[in-house]
Amino acid sequence: MSDGFCVQCGNTVQLQIPEGDNRQRKVCTTCEYIHYENPKNVVGCLLEWQGKVLLCKRAIEPRRGFWTLPAGFMENHESTIEGAAREAYEEALARCDELRLFSVYNLPRISQVYLMFIGQLRDGFARANEETLEVRLFNQSDIPWSELAFPVVSETLTRYYEMREQRDRRVYSADILSRPGAPLEIVRHPH
């Protein structure tokens, strides 16, 4: 069975460790092109308006109907902060002001790094669109904790309220570790 095909010449690739390397890569059996695979960044933001936080109810799978912070895969030729602002616009037609880095999460099992930003929701304006069934500004007491889409969202909101109370503006960094059948483990990194 083939491990796939070469993007350069279309012939088959095989898993092998290239010379001078220490990991298996997909190497073309014909032109020897090496296909590196690397983690992907997800960029997103927590937007505040008059003490409330913007959440979006997902219109698409996975986790359709659950609440999330605007976030998505970072694109080539943009910065992390531009990507976070783009996602806020794509998912909620929201514009952001004063974005700053809030947290970095490692999700090594699925080879993702989340970079979450925090900022102000311009004019308090947001609206649902194709990716979103509903947008809403939530007070802390109204956050739908049991209807949040992903552990990253719960973790970001939990740390946000904790750090807001302590007036702590440091960047928060953690590993979010999941293993099949085991409860989620969150390992905070030192500041």
Add this chain to the structure above:
Amino acid sequence: MSDGFCVQCGNTVQLQIPEGDNRQRKVCTTCEYIHYENPKNVVGCLLEWQGKVLLCKRAIEPRRGFWTLPAGFMENHESTIEGAAREAYEEALARCDELRLFSVYNLPRISQVYLMFIGQLRDGFARANEETLEVRLFNQSDIPWSELAFPVVSETLTRYYEMREQRDRRVYSADILSRPGAPLEIVRHPH
């Protein structure tokens, strides 16, 4: 002329905007598989020992013979901090203690994000290997500023000494913007 080949079926791909998307992707003309391309993370570290900083003289191109901080592409299934520690070992046989996030740099022109960590060089031990011609611990006054390999290295060392003097332990974030023929532009993000 072909834009390349499909990793799933080996047939040709074509640049087009998939339905529901707003960017050109390489889409297979036969099986319609969409090939997303995303920014890559470079992870590295600044390691201290008795007030000195570890630099490595590069044994490989680009910038062979110039001094750098240990850094390289993040691999799948590792965290950013694990990747930074791995690079220190691969490039200088160095072990790290107390690593914490130091800076995040966006390099949108080349679709890279640098995540640099800071920590202690265990036992002050480092040694050159295949990737490194020479390792050395530098005092601030001895840093070879004109022989540094990359703008990211100069920027990290400059901010490090500035922030060390001010006892500033916040995470530093900036865009490093380069345009052909223009001087490098560094845009700092707010804390």
